[in-house]
Amino acid sequence: MLNNNGYKSKQRSSAASAHICRNQVLVMCFTLMLMLVILFLVFDHIRDSDAKVKSSLAYDSHKQKWNNFDSLVKLHPTREFRNGTDLIWQVPESPKGILFLAHGCNGKAINFWDKSFECPDCVGLPEERLLVLHGLAEGFAVITISSAHRCWSIGNNEVLVVKDILEWWIGERKLEKLPLVALGASSGGYFVSLLATAKKFNSIVLMIAEGMFEEIDIEKDYPPTLFVHMPKDFYRQRKIDEYVEVLKGKGIDVGVVECMEFPLSPDTLIDRIPGMDQHFSRTLFEVFKERGLIDRNGYMKQDGRKIKWRKVIQERINLAIDERLVPHVQEELNLAFAYHEMTSVHSDRIFKWFESHLS
Numbered sequence: 154m155l156n157n158n159g160y161k162s163k164q165r166s167s168a169a170s171a172h173i174c175r176n177q178v179l180v181m182c183f184t185l186m187l188m189l190v191i192l193f194l195v196f197d198h199i200r201d202s203d204a205k206v207k208s209s210l211a212y213d214s215h216k217q218k219w220n221n222f223d224s225l226v227k228l229h230p231t232r233e234f235r236n237g238t239d240l241i242w243q244v245p246e247s248p249k250g251i252l253f254l255a256h257g258c259n260g261k262a263i264n265f266w267d268k269s270f271e272c273p274d275c276v277g278l279p280e281e282r283l284l285v286l287h288g289l290a291e292g293f294a295v296i297t298i299s300s301a302h303r304c305w306s307i308g309n310n311e312v313l314v315v316k317d318i319l320e321w322w323i324g325e326r327k328l329e330k331l332p333l334v335a336l337g338a339s340s341g342g343y344f345v346s347l348l349a350t351a352k353k354f355n356s357i358v359l360m361i362a363e364g365m366f367e368e369i370d371i372e373k374d375y376p377p378t379l380f381v382h383m384p385k386d387f388y389r390q391r392k393i394d395e396y397v398e399v400l401k402g403k404g405i406d407v408g409v410v411e412c413m414e415f416p417l418s419p420d421t422l423i424d425r426i427p428g429m430d431q432h433f434s435r436t437l438f439e440v441f442k443e444r445g446l447i448d449r450n451g452y453m454k455q456d457g458r459k460i461k462w463r464k465v466i467q468e469r470i471n472l473a474i475d476e477r478l479v480p481h482v483q484e485e486l487n488l489a490f491a492y493h494e495m496t497s498v499h500s501d502r503i504f505k506w507f508e509s510h511l512s
């Protein structure tokens with residue numbers, strides 16, 4: 154009996170435990186499935202936000218190549234002297250607007266345009282030229298003017314001179330009906346923010362500059378303003394935050410685009426600079442790695458102006474740079490560090506701003 158009982162009870166309990174076991178398997182299966190679903194969702198979310206972070210870091214847009222516009226635009230600029238300064242411009246077929254570009258300190262109109270038959274002493278700095286090419290490709294007539302001195306002067310006279318030049322130039326070409334926009338970087342940004350009080354623009358872009366909004370009387374018809382800036386420059390970042398609120402308070406349309414650092418690669422200089430020697434770009438990258446000038450992910454540890462990269466080159470045999478390309482390399486190194494430099498990295502968003510405020 155005992156046995157039997159035992160047997161029976163064992164049988165019963167084993168039946169029960171088989172039942173429990175089946176339930177456990179079910180629960181486990183269910184849990185596993187749930188976990189898989191959750192994992193999938195989490196992964197998907199990470200991938201998604203990762204993509205967002207990446208686009209804001211412009212991982213892709215800084216990979217825009219120097220010859221991206223080759224099939225769209227041919228450069229045939231015209232150079233003129235007027236009011237003691239030089240202007241260089243090009244008007245595409247049936248332009249939809251006019252873009253005035255203002256350089257920063259030490260800049261000049263010749264920096265925006267490639268060396269060509271029409272402009273033998275043009276410099277074609279990598280970021281400047283891409284902005285011009287992008288503008289022409291979008292159908293803008295592009296005009297660049299040199300400041301009278303090293304930087305733009307904020308006193309009223311230069312504002313009047315540039316206003317005069319623009320109006321004369323627009324009149325000569327009978328382009329009065331076209332919308333007018335402006336982009337100024339650094340000193341050019343302060344200048345454009347001021348010029349916009351003397352001359353009507355459809356919209357403006359202030360790059361790596363917070364503008365002169367403490368000095369100017371912001372009227373209701375001040376143009377829509379896009380700040381393109383580098384948050385690493387903490388002082389300007391704070392000023393821009395402040396001015397964004399001031400402008401919004403006056404009912405002005407305001408936008409902000411942040412430009413972040415990006416890692417150098419062996420081909421960064423080849424990709425961005427016309428005529429860059431492949432050996433130079435790749436070797437320089439290796440030397441930077443050896444010297445610890447970039448971290449293991451390729452990010453610059455200091456601003457391009459601070460590191461003595463030209464001295465580093467001089468110390469290396471087999472590493473020489475075409476002297477004419479020194480400013481070009483300097484600009485890309487500054488840009489990669491993203492503290493204060495002209496940038497075409499977000500030109501998609503810049504032109505979207507112009508396009509959406511044309512009428």
Ligand SMILES: *[C@@H]1O[C@H](CO)[C@@H](O)[C@H](O)[C@H]1NC(C)=O
Pocket residue numbers: 235236313314317
């Ligand atoms: C610019 O030059 C034109 C033509 O020489 C002249 O009429 C005009 O007054 C000048 N503008 C300024 C602001 O100097």
